[in-house]
Amino acid sequence: MSSAFLYALVGVGLFTLGLYALIVHTHLLRKILAINVMASGVFLVLVALAARTQGATPDPVPHAMVITGIVVAVSATALALALMLRVRAETGRAELAEESQE
């Protein structure tokens, strides 16, 4: 197994680990971080598998996609953090109310 696949598997691991954290944690900051860990996992899969070119220059297209993805992730994180602060200012807690039978 080449290192490309090893990194890709780490990416899959990060994705599921982030998803687990997103589900079990209630604090919004942790949820936002969890989303970011998931995103890093996806980016790692994208970039790692681009190196399956047998020594030649890696495929540049996934690299460009990851740059796009990072910018999107940064933008979304900024909005999420600002929104979290607003939620805390309004409700006193940086948590989502438990959904009671919605």
Added chain:
Amino acid sequence: MKKTRKPKSITENGKKPAQFRLLPAVLLSALAVGLGYAVLSLPSQASGLSEPVAANLESSGVSNPVTAVLLNFRGYDTLLELGVLLLALLGVWSLGAAPKRRESSPGLVLEMLSRLLVPLLILVAGYLLWIGVHAPGGAFQAGSVLATAGVLSLLTGWRLDTRFSGLPLRITLVAGLGVFVVVGIVLIPMGGRLLAYPPSFAGALILLIEAAATLSIGITLAALFLGGRPETGGHS
């Protein structure tokens, strides 16, 4: 994972109770195995699109393949992505004014450091922008470095003069997206399509777009750090 048994508590350490954690852990392990299996089933050799990229690199106007993909071959993605960044700022601004920070002196070290680093960071941003044409670098890297200069200045208590925080600031923020769209549109009547750069101008046009984008990305990220609308002068 530490196991503390407190059955009645709704949350412990901001987590859902243990019985609600086991099920997702089991299901997600299965998901990870499944996805891992799918990844491993991919062919061990694949060149993706590296051949078409290499074949067309000559006419893209730049020699760094990632920049070529980002600004030329898939430039439309990048255009929309600058939109996403601007949109995030609009969203943050729509939530309200920037939270007031307590006036505190930044401390000698921070002040000295920022005085030394800010010019250096701006220089590095310019270098990254320039080098992106043929080596790793480019607008996004340069923009993030520029943003660190902005964040560092904000940390030392610097604020944009209210004279500039109205229209001048907004123009800077939209410059990247604006220049990209205008360049893309202007090319259409010149016999091309949206964002179809003529190979002889491609390099110059890409650098123009990247320069505007670097400025906008840097300022937008720094403005996002503030976490809200900056104070404006009496009129906007």
Added chain:
Amino acid sequence: MSYVPDIHWGVMVIVLPLAGAVCCFLWPRRAVPLGLVTALGIVACVAGLGWQVVEQGAQRYAVGGWGAPLGIDLYADGLSLLMLMVAAVAGLGISVYSCGYFHRPDAKRDKAKHFWPLWMFLWAALNALFLSADIFNLYVTLELLGLAAVALVALAGGADALTGAMRYLLVSLLGSLFYLLGVALLYHGFGSVDITLLAERVEPSPVVWAAMGLMVTGLLLKTALFPLHFWLPSAHASAPAPVSALLSALVVKASFYILLRLWLEIFPFANAALAQLLGLLGAAAVLWGGFQALFQARLKMLIAYSTVAQLGYLFLAFPLANVIGWTGALYMLLSHAVAKTAMFMAAGNILYFGGHDRIVDLDRVVQRLPLTITAFALAGVSIMGLPPSGGFIAKWLLLEAAIRAAQWWWGGILILGGLLSAAWVFKVVGYAFTQSEVPHETRTVPASMEWTALVMAVVAILLGLFAPWPLALLEIGSPFGRENAG
């Protein structure tokens, strides 16, 4: 087909709202005229594109002149055209309504300043999404759409809206990441992100199954199919009225559109069990959403639950898998978009008029807002699926598809869903005629808000009378396949 016309309508449809967003941001005081001019311009460009597609058939446009797989292609066939038209009609209505809504005498001017650029961005994202033929580009448009939608929900302010927006943002990002991981797997498996090329190359394999699972899950989450609908009612009900309208009418439909495209083009070999599952979830959504709507105390919450139910109908086409079924689902999408826009506008008027939207205290609102209640009732006719509305045509097509596919039992869901809708529509209209115990102070609703709601509701009815025309459009480029047609 080689003739390239001078005006690139498809590009204009995307660039115009982007330019509008930038201009509204730069000159907030001129945002209303700028926004309205942009809205009219978009409608004109969609009409231009429509003319082009009708005259010359489905259009493919290589952005940057590279063409797939290296570049990004735009693609317009009958399906994308119809989606663009829905967005144009609902979008124009929402723009006009917003002029009244955000510029009422007592409204905060601040909100209007932020509404217009966000709404223009959202419209740009929708148009770009409906025209994209590239699954990674679709990811970018999805994020543009999601962030704009979240910011617009938060515009309402207050604990409900902010919490709703926060949950919506997390769900939206989660859905996008599932989708993106699927894109990553497909790209690394088949070396392209162009839908047409992928359709040629993809064959059943573990990577494709994984990608399909991820992408379908992510998109279902964004489309709020039962039981993944938990985030929708709070977000849609707590948003400002025009935003509620555009979320229910357009935003949830966008992820459904991507799902439909992928399902038809890239994953046509998806097994029947999965299609049956989607159909069952759709049926459950129709019943659950309908029941929940019936028991809501607040009008906007009721309408939001009805969206959950109406989204369910769209998924009934998956197990049927014939052209009539897909057409019926699309017609349902179309008529629901228009009717729900009218309904949320009417609810916004009532909320503004009385300062609350408690259903039991509607207090003879019919005497004071006759146009609004008429709009609500007409939209209700379409949502129930009574003739001669658009909703009726949609249900008729779905019923016919169910009989052709020898799965008549889905017809029972159509009837039950219609009865549930009828029950809550009559409940609301009934309370609108009843005097309540607590009289409340009232405010005058701007005429533009009342008339827009009514016009949208009338359009929802007209969709039933003029059905052949949109149905003919839908056949251009045969998005649902040709072989099993007729």
